[in-house]
Amino acid sequence: MAGMTQLKVSDHRRDFAGMTYVYPVLSRRAGGVSVGINLNPNNACNWHCVYCQVPGLVRGAAPDIDRALLRSELTGFLDALVSGDYMEQHVPEGLRTIQDIAFSGNGEPTSAKAFAEIVADVLAIRDAAGLAKVPVRLITNGSLVRREAVQEGLRRLAAGGGEVWFKVDGGRREDIARINGVELDPASVSRALALCAGLCPTWVQTCMFAWDGEAPDTAAIDAYVDCIAAAGVDALQGVLLYGVARVSMQPEAPRVSALPESVLMTIAERIKEKGLTVRVSP
Template sequence: MNTLSTNDHRRDFAGMTYVYPVLSRRAGGVSVGINLNPNNACNWHCVYCQVPDLVRGTAPDIDLGLLERELTAFLSALTPGDYLARHVPEGLRVIQDIAFSGNGEPTSAKGFDRIVERVAACRDAAGLATVPIRLITNGSLVGREEVRRGIARLAAAGGEVWFKVDAGRAEDIERINGVRIEPATVAHRLQTCAQLAPTWVQTCLFAWDGQAPTEEQIDAYLACLDAAGVDRLEGVLLYGVARESMQPEAPRVAALSADTLDACAARIRESGLTVTVSP
C-alpha cells in the first residue's frame, strides 16, 4: 500500500492529470495539489527543483472540466472516504490546504482567474470551505490582469499566496532561479501581490558548492523584503532542501544544518517578520 511521505511528492500518486496529494512539511499535513503544468514547463529554472525533465515554457491549455471532475472525486474520497486512513500516517490525517503548485509556474495557465473560481467552488461543494486555498508562485506574472484577478479571488475565498524569494541580488537570483531580474522588480511584484491577498514569502536556503549564504547575501535578501514593505507581509516560510534536486546543478546543492537555518531565521526575525523553519 502506498503511503504519503514528506520526501515523496510524486504528481502521479493518485493517478490523475491535475490533482495529487502530498504530505507537506510546511503545511503540516495533507496538501491537495493542483498541477497546472503537467508538461513540466516553467518560466524559471531553480537549481533545487525536484521536477524531472524540467523545460522552459508555460502551462498547456487546461481541461477545466477534467480538473473539476478530478478534484471533486478526490475530495469526496478524502472526506467521507477512507483515503486518509489508507495512505497517510496516523497523526497527520488532516487536510491542511488545496495548493496551486505542481511542476511549473501555475499562474502561466490561461484563464487562471477562472481556474481559481472553479477550484474554490469544488472545495465549497465538498463541505471544506474552511480549508485554505494557497498559490505557490514565483510571482513573475503578477503584471497580468487575469493573474491579479485570480489572486484577488483567492483572497476572497479565504486563501493566501506563498511567494518565492530566494535571494536579493540580481546575480544570486540568476544563479538560483535561472532568470535575470533586478531586486527592485522582485520587490514591486511582491508588494503588488501582498496588496491583493495575504502573502507569505517562501525562501529556500541551501549550501552552494559547500558554501552557506553569506552575510552580504542575507542583507541583500532582507533589503528586498524591506523594499516590498515588511508590514504588508504575513511572514517568511524558510526551508531547506529535503528532497534531491533533479536539475543538472544538483551536485552543487546541499542541505544546510538545522543550526545554520535557525541562525538565518533569527536574522530575518530581527526585521520584524514572523518566520517558520522547515529543515
Template structure:
C-alpha cells in the same frame, strides 16, 4: 499499501493529471496539490527543483472539466472514503490546504483566474470552506491583469499566496532561479501580491558548493523584502532542501543543518517578521 511521505511529492501518486496529494512540511499535513503544468514547463529554472525533464515554457490549455472531476472526486475520497487510512500516516490525516503548485509556474495558465473560482467552488461544495486555498508562485507574472484578478478571487475565498524569494541580489537570483531579474522588480511584484491577497514569502536556503549563504547574499535578500514593505507581509516560510533536485546543478546543492537555518531565521526575525522554519 503506499504511504505519503514528506520526501516524495510525486505528481503521479494518485494517477491523475491535475490533482495530487502530498505530505507538506510547511502546511503540516495533507496538501491537495493542483498541477497546472503537467507539461513540466516553467518560466524559471530553480536549481533545487524536483521536477524531472523540466523545460522552459508556460502551462498548457487546461481541461477545466477534467480538473473539476479529479478534484471533486478526490476530495470526496478524502472526506468520505478510506483514502486517508490507506495512504496517510496516523496523526497526519487532516486536509491542511489545497495548493496551486505542481511542475511549473501555475499563474502561467491562461484561465488562471477562472480556475481559482472553480477550485474555490469545488472546495466549498465538498464542505471544506475552512480549508485554505494557496497559490505557490514565483511571482513573475503578478504584473498581468488576469493574474491580479485571480489573486483578488483567491483573497475573497480566504486564500493566500506563498511568494518565492530565494535571493535578493541579481547574481543570486540568476544562480538560484535561473532568471535575470532586477531585485527591484521582485520587490514590486511582492508588494502587489501583498496588496491583493495575504502573502507569505517562501524561501529556500541551502549550501552552494558546500558554502552557506554569505553575509552579502543575506543582506540583499532582506533588502528585497524591506523594499516590498515588511508591514504588508504575513511573514516568511523558511525551509531547507529535503527532496533531491532533478536539475543538472543538483551536485552543487546541499542541505543546511537546522542550526544554520535557525541563524538565518533569527536574522529575518530581527526585521520584525514572523518566521516559520521547516528544516
C-alpha cells in the same frame, strides 16, 4: 488507487494518485495532507530553480487546461478524502487532516491562461465539499503578477480566504540568476511582492541551501532581507524559510546540499530583526 504505498514527506510525485491535475502530498510546512493542483503537467516553467524536483523540466508556460477534467478530479478526490478510506489507506496516523489545497505543480501555475477561472472553480468545489475552512494556497514565483488575469485570480483567492506563498530566494542579481535561472532586478522583485501582497495575503517562501558546500554569506543574506523588506514589512504575513529535503532533479543537483538547522535558525533571526514573522522548516 489500489496498491499505492503511503504518502511520504520526502516524496512529492505528481502522479501518486494517477490523475492529470490533482495529486496529494504530505507537506512538512502545512503539517498534513496538501491537495496539490498541477497546472503544468507539461513540466514547463519560466524559471529554472536549481533545487527543483521536477524531472525533465523545460522552459515554457502551462498548456491549455481541461477545466472539466480538473473539476472532476478535484471533486472526486476530495470526496475520497472526506467520505472514503483514502486517509486510512495512504496517510500515516496523526497526519490525516486536509491542511490545504495548493496550486503547486511542475511549473509556474499563474502561466495558465484560465488561471482566474480555475481559482474560482477550485474555491467552489472546496466549498461544495464542506471544506470552506481549508485554505487554498498559490505557490508562485510571482513573475506574472502584473498580468490583469493573474491579479483577478489573486483577488478571487483573497475573497475565498486564500493566500499566496511568493518565492524569493535571493536579493542580488547574481544570486537570483544562479538560484532561479532568470535575470531580474531585485527592485522589481520587491515591487512584484508588494503588488501581490496588496491583492491577497502573502507569505514569502524562501529556500536556503549550501552551494558547493558553502552557506550563503553575510552579504547575500543582507541583500535578501533588504529585498523582501522593501516590499513593506507590514504588508507581508511573514517568511516561510525552509531547507532542501528532497533531491533536486536538475543538472545542478550535485552543487546543492542541505544547511544545518542551526544555520537556518541564524538566518531566521536575521529576518526577524526586520520585524517579520518567520517559520522554519529544515
